[in-house]
Amino acid sequence: MTRLAGRTILFFAGPQYEDLELWYPKIRLEEEGAATVVAGIGERVYQGKHGYPCTVDAHVDELDAARFDGLVIPGGFAPDKLRRVPKVLALTREIFDAGKPVAFICHAGWVPISAKILRGRRGTSVGAIRDDLENAGLVWEDRAVVVDGNLISSRTPADLPEFCRAIIAALSGERGAP
Secondary structure (H helix, E strand, C coil), X not given: CCCCCCCEEEEECCCCECHHHHHHHHHHHHHCCCEEEEEECCCCEEEXXXXXXEECCEEHHHCCHXXXXXXXXXXXXXXXXXXXXXXXXXXXXXXHHCCCCEEEEHHHHHHHHHHCCCCCCEECCCHHHHHHHHHXXXXXXXXXXXXXXXXXXXXXXHHHHHHHHHHHHHHHCCCCCC
């Protein structure tokens, strides 16, 4: 399938990223014809929480948000490091403000919290950061995927099928996304 041909999607990677939350969406989007760019914050190769390595394509400082049609932020321990990098937050805000999809899963909600894009929006996450999201102004829901405009969120790797379907629907302009 090539529903996403011509689209380029940015992924963030950092130390101890959640392996499945990066690789599953990356592969699914590429299967749909999208190009993906994985950007890091220093190292060239990151080890996932479960040991799977990821070689990044670029450093976040080299990137311009206008180049991308959407953003996917995997969870794991990486979001706690990513949210401390001003360029990560700027890219997140710029992609969001342009009305392009910003998708986050599990602990990745820490990045949009620090980018200050959640107030008054609906979303979900792993339960461990529910308070953090609510304190940032998000209306938290316990659902596999929550789509609120261009914001797409999911709870855990168990929700990856629904998460990916919502991302693909948003990027392809399909109506009736979850």
